[in-house]
Amino acid sequence: MVTQEHESLLSETERSQGRVALRNNVAAxxxxxxxxxxxxxxxxLDKMLVSGEGGVTVTNDGVTVLxxxxxxxxxxxxxIAQSSAQDREAGDGTTSTVILTAxxxxxxxxxxxxxxxPTLVEKGYRLASKEAMSHLQQMSKEATEEDSLRSVMTSLSGKSDEGVRHHLSQLAVSAATSLATEVNGKIEADPTLVKKVNDGGRPSTESELVSGLVIAKEPIHTEMKMFPDGGKILILDGGISRRKPDLDISLKVTTIGMxxxxxxxxxxxxxxxxxxIAATGCNLLCARDGIDDDASNMLLAAGITSYRRxxxxxxxxxxxxxxxxxxxxxxLAKPEDLGNFTSLNTQNWNGxxxxxLIGSEKGGLTLIVRGTTKTRIDEVSRGFDDASGVACGLVRDPRILPGGGATQMALARHLRKIAPTVPGREQLAIEAFSGALESIPRILSENAGLSPLDEVLRLNAxxxxxxxxxxxxxxSGETESMYDAGIIEPLVVSLNAISGAMEAAVSVLRIDDVLWANQDPSIPDWEKSDGSVGET
Incomplete structure (x- = not known):
């Protein structure tokens, strides 16, 4: 029995149920x-994104648009959340994930x-997804070093010109190789260890990857020395300055010399x-906040090179x-808090x-992003993010699949063959899953100005x-071996895209009731508009 309080709540709510709710969700x-x-x-094609402040971004990166x-x-x-997860996990396939889900x-x-x-559709989709995952494993090949480069270049297709794509792909593969390290018996590479520094006024093909971290800072004192042979570093999430009282107080001076x-x-x-700090044995201090001039002189006397802010x-x-x-x-600083670096130097770029700094741990690289305009620099930066994500993914799992819609068509054909072996209405869902996979080669053809229907039929044959x-x-507009053409992509991209799209679709299918609250946020009864507290 619905209570009177619940009836009052629902009276302030816009509600859609059953197929109406599903239709609205599918439309969205x-x-x-x-x-x-x-x-x-x-x-x-590209999208022009205009922010509320008038900023303009031109990109064809799906996750950026979303x-x-x-x-x-x-x-x-x-x-959008599923697309972002795909970007974090695989570095590519974000647009495919959204299209497959829809x-x-x-x-x-x-x-x-x-x-x-809907529960039968869900069951059929899960069966199809499981079978697709198994077939992807069988289709995949081990990637060579050259395959890794070609796979990264495929992920950048349609982004910038050929020369920039090739250059960024080489930088990304080089970064992934440098970042590769063994963790719990597995090879890992973290693309977030690459810091980016913008340097405008030069061609994008002159972007370069340098060892260590490059930060636009100079020592707080001109006489502080560098450590080209390495040393120990203390990282301070604070500063060294005169302490200020927490309270707003006034001091009355009554004695000379006070x-x-x-x-x-x-x-x-x-x-x-x-x-x-000096007792810890550190040679280098990096602080988040300010360091007073008095502290600067003391650190210089102690032989500690320091950077602030x-x-x-x-x-x-x-x-x-x-x-x-x-x-x-x-x-609170202790010797065990110190880290090690193998080199500390200073560079001067454009004044x-x-x-x-080159750290002792494996990793820590800086990409100098170059471009003639800010828009160009942003485009190169996004391209490297995609490329490094794919390259690092190949370090973790060096297996590849064909691009050019071949993977999705092969899965669709495989699922259509096994669908009749599944009893019940679930086989209809497997057929529907197969049809969704064919949307990728269909849209690829459409975007290339080809006939979607003709190309899908030709690819199937x-x-x-x-x-x-x-x-x-x-x-070229032809059907051919994607391996020979160099159009390949990591296995992990397809694995994550298909499983993620299936989970997102199932989550929406299970929703049969949507409640939209119409009332605006209000002040609770126990807090009055004048700030006083009422009875609870």
């Missing part, structure tokens, strides 16, 4: 997919309109903190590449002094004769 997913479908593939858009519908937000939902809606229950005595006490406090992300990168623990207060690695070459 389809609208989101339509916003990025024209960006898919090497012939995909994360920049202002979306209110909860289903659309779910798809196609799965559209096909599921058709089945439900025919009378198939001010100088207070100043002497403050100097003694700073000296004590510097002595504690370093951004928090840079501090975290320094900690990860040197193995140091971040200390929040100088008086800006740069600190260059070509794979029947030549095998699963036959795909569509959008540059």
């Amino acid at each position: 997913a389809s609208a989101l997919a339509d916003a990025v479908r024209s960006t898919l593939g090497p012939k995909g 994360e920049t858009a202002k979306v209110e519908h909860p289903t659309a937000k779910m798809l 196609e799965l939902l559209q096909n599921a809606l058709e089945l439900i309109e025919m009378g198939v229950h 001010t100088s005595a207070l100043n002497a006490q403050e100097m003694a406090d700073i000296q004590n903190r510097v002595d504690i 370093i951004e928090k992300p840079d501090l975290e990168l320094l900690a990860r590449t040197t193995g140091a623990l971040v200390v929040h207060e100088p008086t 800006v002094s740069q600190m260059q 070509a794979q029947e004769e030549g095998g699963d690695w036959i795909g569509l070459n959008m540059y």
